[in-house]
Amino acid sequence: MPDPAQRVADWLATYDTPTTSVSHLLCDRHDPHATAITEIGPTLAPTTLTFGDLQQRSRDLATGLADLGIGQGDRIATLLPKGIDLAVTALAVWRLGGVLVPLLSSFAPSAITERLTGSNARLVICEDEQRGKLDTDTPPPWHIATIGPEPTRNGDHTLAALSQRGHGPAPETAVGGDGPIAVVFVSAPVGPPRGVVVPARALAAMHSHHHYGLGVDDEDVYWNTADPGTAHGLYHGVISPLLAGHASLALRAGFFDPELTLDVLGMYQVTNLATDPTTYRTLRAATKTLPPEVVVQRLSSAGEQLSPEVIEWVTDMFGVPVRDHYGQTELGWCAGVPNGDTGEPEQTLVPGAVGGSLPGWKVQVLEAISDEPAPVGAYGRIAVDLRQSPLSWFTGYLDNEAASQVRFTPDGDHYLTGDTGILDREGRLHFSTRDDGAILTHGYRIGPSEVETVLNEHPAVEECGVYSVPDEIAGQLIGARIVLASGFEARDGLAEELREWVCERFAPHAAPAEVDFVAELPRTASGKMRRARLR
Template identity: 65%
Template sequence: MSDPAQLLRDWIATYHTPTTSVAHLLCDRHDPHTTATTQIGPTLEPTTLTYGQLHQKSTTLAAGLHHLGIRPGDRIATLIPKGIDLTITALATWRLGATLVPLLTSLAPSAIHQRLTDSGTTLVIAQDDYRTKLDPGPHQTTPPTWHTATTGTHPLRDGDHTLHTLTTSDHTPPPTPPTTGDTTLALVYVSNLIGPPRGARVPVRALAAMHAYHHYGLGVTDDDTYWNTADPGTAYGLYHGLISPLLAGHTSLALQAGFFDPELTLDVLGMYQVTNFASDPTTYRTIRAATKTLPPEIIVQRLASAGEPLAPDVIDWATDLFGIPIRDHYGQTELGWCAGIPNNPELPQADAPLPPGAIGPALPGWNIHVLDPIDDQPAPLGVYGRIAIDHTTSPLDWFEGYHGYDDTLDIRRTPDHTHHLTGDTGIMDRQGNLHFSTRDDGAIITRSYRIGPTEVETILTSHPAVDECGVYAIPDPIAGHLVGARVVLAPDHTGGPHLADELRDWVSTHLAPHAAPHTIDFVDELPRTASGKMRRARLP
């Protein structure tokens, strides 16, 4: 049995050096005959990629990208679903010392354009199905400053390239540039309560936290068949659907279905003999609504959930159906995952009973406090306060700020810089278990997607019929929450079902389908304080 403290020190020493090679850590050091990714098609047919093939294909792609002018520090954005093409593209990006900017394929062109402009992206690589989202349109107020490549062979605009050409080129691979633990590995965009989404800078040293969660939080072993269903455009999907299995030299599954189907999920669990399954609360709630009994071929041994707290009745259901509980874990894009009952039996907490509503203790490498909101001192046990990471005693704490925000650390740390503030509230019980309460930033979590209310409000008010609006969360038994909107109409416009449908389409087209309001109410005015500020808490 390994000592967690020593293992953490080893990972930190390995992933935070002046000469770190990300491609070596994620690919080149592993057995070339081991399967890195098994891509599952819509009819459940497998396509495999070994670590040896990943080395060869990503090296060739890196040479092609270098020939196009990509250099260390450049940003490469991806509009590619989970699977082999994304894995190869990410490794090629990191071979060049460039930064990955993973984008949700469900985003609308205007939302994609905003992220590409903000990140200073040099090259966008898109699957054929999504390339048209990069075409010029009214959402582009400035000419694009990036080039485009696609994964397929469809006709391209002048100046575009295909991955097929780049991965069969005979260009000489450039030498792998050394990176440090502080080199930016990725920019992952996270919704913001006020203003546009911000790109969280993920440094190379964050790999230690990802490996630790993979080992202790998820408990993935060499013998597991591991499947994480999260979208690689999200933190959970990027960190633990793509990166952490590669760090550990494990095989992961990637289902390319284009939609979620609980029956299809069960088919994959059974056909591929998945033993370690990580997903989001919406997936578990949807499976519960559609499933009465479990097919005998399903042999899953570990379940994990992240994104929002799981209701106790969902955990009880999973325990009855699968014979094992779902381990609910707490984390953020800016942290990774840092609290919850571990799935690794090496830790004594793995079998510890949890009181109702508790998430669990801090995972190895983290020290979590709940602070009094007035004086930033630890709040009494059982008393609500601000969830914070003790930065001085949490060796895995890696967050260093948002792209383009110089004062980020002053906002996210206490005045003495001893604590990393999460923006969430909760309590710590006497057994050291964290209980999550609310997100201070007002984000709406729907179907495990994080949505900033003001981002939806900005889109809605750009419609000529809308004078002003307020967006809020509506509890939902499947999605967790849905988006609701109160809309004050501009003069000479009349509300009704037709206009409500038009506004939903407007948000879906200009932001993303998952951000479209489920409920739209037309009102004469929004609730406001005496000073005129919108009272968001009164919107529901």
């Protein structure tokens, strides 16, 4: 078995070159008869796409996009669920050297527009039912295409029409290791969301985690449940299985249902499941016995730390342990207990511990002031040692130099995650808190200021403060303290009206579960809001 360090070096040598072509690496080099994706519909009926099908369909679409004027470096946003349409669209974009901007379908129109504007998108490709979110008072600077057979609005395109309109062979563009392939937006503690620019060389980190962290092999039936608008859904639901030439499942359902999840696990004989803590918590609350046809052999979790109670339940129910993994949109996943064979003795699963550094990474905990490694067992800032992490790839946020600078120590040797924790004597990471105040709810990362900005636009709101509320299923819910504007009172129904306001202008998963009306917000002597006191 190759040494992990050598295998990481080999991946970097393959993916970080001047001639790197994403479409070749994710599709064209694989067996055209092998299954790439099995899309599962609401009735659990499958639709299969081979690598050969993916190659032909993405080439046809790329030809049409090129005829539309889309070329290298152009940003194409998607409002598409997991499945075949998204895979074909992504490969077509990458054939042209374009940059994919995946967006959450749950976003409200204003949140979508903010990200389209921030990424300078040239084209938006969406489901027909999402088309209404793109309506604007003035003609937008981007083209719009839907996946239905007919245009939804005058001037719109359809994927089918684009695939038939091009002339000549589709270009196969090499972007090189530094060439951007995606922009993924993350919520910020203050201000608008930040665009994380993902270069082609990040494919090495994705392949490494697919192999070592998730432990996916050629015989696996692999299912990643994450939304493709999130980093885990894009990196390891779309990209890494295609990169490795592995088949993957994509459930095309607009809701999470524990019974449906168990049906898919059993009917499709899933052996490798990658999901989030909310899924495990919901299954725990709704499941008493596991159907005998469920044969999962490897389980992993990402997004937030699993509680010891959930880990114990999953192990007892499935008969195999769930491996917790730590990472960020800006990194991929860099620490955890591997599901794949690294050649090292198997790490002991310790409740409350995420695990050690994965191959290609060196995760450390630094002193708060000196940036020196903290003593064993001492709390500090979780950081990635860039000198010992060949898989690191993040260099900064899109058009946001100030936010980029605070992610690195002054000497540039460490990437600062913004999280705190400790390392134990065995090198296992114990996550503590998030310094940036982000709220993780139902697997989504929400910046409090984003919700506050939306609430403050309501005429009844003078000012507000948003905070996290612990929840057994969601992990965290969103709470809001509201100071009412002059002339408004805390009438019946106002709290629900504010929730709907956030749903319609941001996203349903960002709507506050708890709304309280207060006379004033807690502040310091200088007037800064004291978020810790909001609870």
